[in-house]
Amino acid sequence: MTIRLTWKRLFLGLGGLALGGLFVIWIGIFNIGATGGHWAITDWLLHGAMRSSVRTYSLLVETPPPLADRALQARGAGHYAEGCAPCHGAPGEPQNPAMRRSTPPPPDFSRGIDDWGSKELFRIVQHGVRFTGMPGWIVPERHDEVWAMVAFLEAIPRLSPEEYRRLSAGEMAGKPLGGEGFEGLLSDCARCHNADGLGRDGAAFPRLAGQSEAYLLHALRAFASGERASAMMRLPTERLDEAEMRALASHYAALPWSPAPQNFPAEQLALGERIAREGLPAAQVPSCLSCHGAEARARNPAWPRLDGQHAPYLENQLALFRNGQRREPVMRTIGDRLTEEQASAVAAWFAASSGASQGR
Numbered sequence: 001m002t003i004r005l006t007w008k009r010l011f012l013g014l015g016g017l018a019l020g021g022l023f024v025i026w027i028g029i030f031n032i033g034a035t036g037g038h039w040a041i042t043d044w045l046l047h048g049a050m051r052s053s054v055r056t057y058s059l060l061v062e063t064p065p066p067l068a069d070r071a072l073q074a075r076g077a078g079h080y081a082e083g084c085a086p087c088h089g090a091p092g093e094p095q096n097p098a099m100r101r102s103t104p105p106p107p108d109f110s111r112g113i114d115d116w117g118s119k120e121l122f123r124i125v126q127h128g129v130r131f132t133g134m135p136g137w138i139v140p141e142r143h144d145e146v147w148a149m150v151a152f153l154e155a156i157p158r159l160s161p162e163e164y165r166r167l168s169a170g171e172m173a174g175k176p177l178g179g180e181g182f183e184g185l186l187s188d189c190a191r192c193h194n195a196d197g198l199g200r201d202g203a204a205f206p207r208l209a210g211q212s213e214a215y216l217l218h219a220l221r222a223f224a225s226g227e228r229a230s231a232m233m234r235l236p237t238e239r240l241d242e243a244e245m246r247a248l249a250s251h252y253a254a255l256p257w258s259p260a261p262q263n264f265p266a267e268q269l270a271l272g273e274r275i276a277r278e279g280l281p282a283a284q285v286p287s288c289l290s291c292h293g294a295e296a297r298a299r300n301p302a303w304p305r306l307d308g309q310h311a312p313y314l315e316n317q318l319a320l321f322r323n324g325q326r327r328e329p330v331m332r333t334i335g336d337r338l339t340e341e342q343a344s345a346v347a348a349w350f351a352a353s354s355g356a357s358q359g360r
């Protein structure tokens with residue numbers, strides 16, 4: 001006997017299958033226990049689905065910045081050590097055996113990492129992988145942070161255990177981290193900002209030494225609450241209480257500031273100086289020094305100093321103000337009115353200037 005396939009029969013058939021499936025789930029035969037691992041077919045489906053989804057969505061990802069940059073890799077590594085290594089291991093630090101037994105197990109990166117393209121890694125790190133425990137980036141809009149992580153992931157296969165410790169913990173490599181009391185807190189900050197508060201690996205981390213105490217406190221509160229959106233600073237601050245934040249702000253404000261030698265082309269510095277001192281009246285940009293100069297800071301101690309800060313950090317913060325990821329209203333407006341060229345010139349001038357020459 002042959003059955004003619006009509007639309008009606010097709011729909012009835014599919015409907016029956018769906019009901020049957022629901023029935024199987026309802027009576028509870030389907031085993032959601034994780035002890036036996038996934039069936040080969042589930043594994044194949046999940047993995048295949050993940051690979052195709054990552055491949056497709058990565059087509060929408062923007063062109064990467066230069067990922068061989070040491071500062072970018074160090075920033076990624078610093079966050080990796082706390083945010084990812086507990087699940088994935090790291091060079092010289094094999095994965096925790098309990099992790100290997102979860103379903104599906106996180107791949108162990110101490111043994112290398114699959115050959116994904118940069119944009120594919122970006123997509124995985126930004127959004128995570130559903131049904132697997134692989135979390136997305138806490139602040140997926142911070143593309144600059146996700147790229148720093150991708151830069152580090154691409155460097156993993158070439159890193160010896162020693163190099164990994166240096167890249168992820170700087171001068172704290174091999175020293176005990178965390179621990180009790182204020183020293184324990186400081187050791188965590190020092191992994192990235194260095195014990196002297198001047199940062200490490202070029203412009204990987206902003207300088208905190210000698211910064212205004214009121215501003216530092218304000219920044220720590222803003223990171224902890226998520227008002228200032230950064231996955232990298234969210235982890236170190238979310239566990240701090242008010243007293244600890246105050247102690248940290250006062251500690252870093254009291255450390256000696258020292259200018260870092262930084263070189264920029266003369267015409268860029270000239271443009272930057274003009275903007276810093278006079279603003280851009282036609283574009284309604286006020287003079288930066290009217291708030292960021294030494295006298296202005298004496299008037300309002302919550303205004304941050306910019307002199308001697310790393311240029312790439314300043315430039316990136318101006319971009320974050322421009323695209324609204326950093327939300328302080330005055331600086332949002334100013335960020336919006338500067339072109340990229342003007343922002344990088346004024347960042348360069350502040351980076352190269354020493355506080356003494358900032359009078360108006």
Ligand code: HEC
Nearest residue numbers: 050083084087104105106107114124125129132133134135
């Ligand atoms: C709670 C554990 C957990 C944490 C924390 C975690 N991951 Fe994962 N990750 C996973 C699991 C599980 C998978 C496997 C997904 C799969 O099988 O499709 C995975 C997959 C990945 C992959 C794809 C690797 C491959 O070859 O399939 C990358 C890349 C990755 N994680 C990077 C990261 C980064 C970077 C971080 C930190 C920001 C991180 N993960 C944090 C559990 C975790």
Ligand code: HEC
Nearest residue numbers: 078079188189191192205206216219220230232233236248
């Ligand atoms: C994993 C690396 C890492 C650790 C650990 C870390 N920081 Fe940061 N910190 C960063 C990065 C990256 C930024 C830049 C954030 C951004 O771009 O939004 C930053 C920014 C800051 C800022 C803002 C500076 C400014 O000029 O606005 C302060 C203040 C700060 N960190 C203090 C601390 C303190 C205090 C600790 C220890 C409790 C700490 N950080 C631990 C990486 C780290």
Ligand code: HEC
Nearest residue numbers: 285286287288290291303304314317318328330331334346
């Ligand atoms: C009316 C006062 C005012 C003026 C004028 C001003 N700023 Fe700001 N700026 C601020 C305040 C307040 C903050 C702190 C914002 C916050 O808490 O997020 C800030 C923060 C910044 C930061 C981030 C610093 C850090 O450590 O993260 C940069 C970069 C910056 N300003 C650059 C500039 C530049 C460049 C100009 C001139 C074109 C300028 N500002 C003019 C008030 C001002």
